[in-house]
Amino acid sequence: METKAIRQHEHGGVEVLQLETLDVGAPGPGEVRIRQHACGVNFIDIYHRQGLYPLPLPHGLGLEAAGVVDAVGDGVEHVSPGDRVAYVSTTPGAYAELRNLPASFLCPLPDDVSFEDASSIMVQGLTVELLFNRISPVRAGDTVLFHAAAGGVGLVACQWARSEGVRLIGTAGSDEKCAQALALGASEMVNYRRSDFVQEVKRLTDGEGVDVVMDGVGKDTFMGSLDCLRPLGTMISFGNASGMVPPLDIMELAVRGSLKVTRPILLKHIGDPDLLAQMSRILFEKMRAGAVVPQIGLKLGLKDAASAQEKLAARSTMGSIVLTC
Numbered sequence: 001m002e003t004k005a006i007r008q009h010e011h012g013g014v015e016v017l018q019l020e021t022l023d024v025g026a027p028g029p030g031e032v033r034i035r036q037h038a039c040g041v042n043f044i045d046i047y048h049r050q051g052l053y054p055l056p057l058p059h060g061l062g063l064e065a066a067g068v069v070d071a072v073g074d075g076v077e078h079v080s081p082g083d084r085v086a087y088v089s090t091t092p093g094a095y096a097e098l099r100n101l102p103a104s105f106l107c108p109l110p111d112d113v114s115f116e117d118a119s120s121i122m123v124q125g126l127t128v129e130l131l132f133n134r135i136s137p138v139r140a141g142d143t144v145l146f147h148a149a150a151g152g153v154g155l156v157a158c159q160w161a162r163s164e165g166v167r168l169i170g171t172a173g174s175d176e177k178c179a180q181a182l183a184l185g186a187s188e189m190v191n192y193r194r195s196d197f198v199q200e201v202k203r204l205t206d207g208e209g210v211d212v213v214m215d216g217v218g219k220d221t222f223m224g225s226l227d228c229l230r231p232l233g234t235m236i237s238f239g240n241a242s243g244m245v246p247p248l249d250i251m252e253l254a255v256r257g258s259l260k261v262t263r264p265i266l267l268k269h270i271g272d273p274d275l276l277a278q279m280s281r282i283l284f285e286k287m288r289a290g291a292v293v294p295q296i297g298l299k300l301g302l303k304d305a306a307s308a309q310e311k312l313a314a315r316s317t318m319g320s321i322v323l324t325c
């Protein structure tokens with residue numbers, strides 16, 4: 001069967017993204033063919049396109065989508081044709097109308113979650129679940145510093161923190177972004193283009209510092225983030241939107257008071273079907289309770305993938321981005 005899909009034949013700028021027509025065969029053993037209704041756009045797609053995280057070329061882009069099972073291969077039992085599903089996969093290729101995928105990545109999609117909402121939140125929502133529940137579990141009363149709090153992961157984190165009684169101090173690059181994050185659950189926001197975030201965090205915490213920093217900005221914020229932690233605090237470096245974090249002198253952790261640093265990545269954990277089922281159940285429960293409402297800031301067609309990535313890299317988006325197929 002034919003499908004339209006976004007592919008790249010070389011690493012580079014958004015001009016390498018091409019809309020192509022491909023043939024999708026029958027799903028192999030353990031695979032499912034999905035007719036996709038929407039797919040999400042994430043910052044990791046930019047790293048894949050640029051080659052920061054290199055892909056064998058040519059390759060498709062995109063790690064998450066939602067749609068309907070069209071056909072199943074031998075040995076697939078937990079989903080059937082006609083089922084509504086959503087996924088995050090370790091293999092890019094979600095920017096497509098139709099694709100084959102190992103069935104182990106699929107989560108049955110509750111009827112009350114739309115395809116667009118699901119495709120916007122699988123990567124970002126499961127990442128927040130990982131950060132809050134599994135990397136350095138945060139509890140009611142803890143204080144977390146979260147950078148880029150009005151981004152896709154950020155707006156989920158603001159809502160998650162509010163629902164758990166966690167004080168989230170966010171940073172963002174404009175007053176409009178700060179207002180949006182506050183509306184969704186951040187306790188305090190710092191516009192880090194106008195104020196020094198380290199000084200502001202010290203002021204807001206009476207000089208004590210925060211329990212945990214969640215930093216997806218990377219190069220520009222990493223060292224300042226360490227300065228925001230209380231002794232014995234935890235630095236979670238989970239992304240590099242501003243560039244890769246340079247190598248760290250481990251003594252920097254000692255002099256600031258026995259800090260811990262962790263560098264999690266969601267894709268290393270979703271291959272475990274039991275863990276994936278547990279994490280996605282917790283995410284969907286948060287959504288069903290109304291504690292986490294997907295925030296789609298930009299919706300475009302599949303053919304506009306390049307424009308979507310351009311806007312994301314230019315820091316002009318808030319919340320999540322979806323492409324409808």
Ligand SMILES: NC(=O)c1ccc[n+]([C@@H]2O[C@H](COP(=O)([O-])OP(=O)(O)OC[C@H]3O[C@@H](n4cnc5c(N)ncnc54)[C@H](OP(=O)(O)O)[C@@H]3O)[C@@H](O)[C@H]2O)c1
Nearest residue numbers: 042043148151152153172173216238239240241242265266
């Ligand atoms: N480790 C994992 O498993 C995992 C999973 C998902 C996402 N992530 C990471 O989480 C981060 C957020 O991902 P997202 O998809 O939700 O993106 P996003 O937060 O919607 O967009 C990135 C944001 O980062 C901020 N930023 C700061 N410096 C930047 C720069 N030089 N260039 C571009 N943006 C910059 C911008 O917000 P301001 O204008 O407010 O500064 C921008 O809007 C990314 O680093 C991503 O790689 C990691």
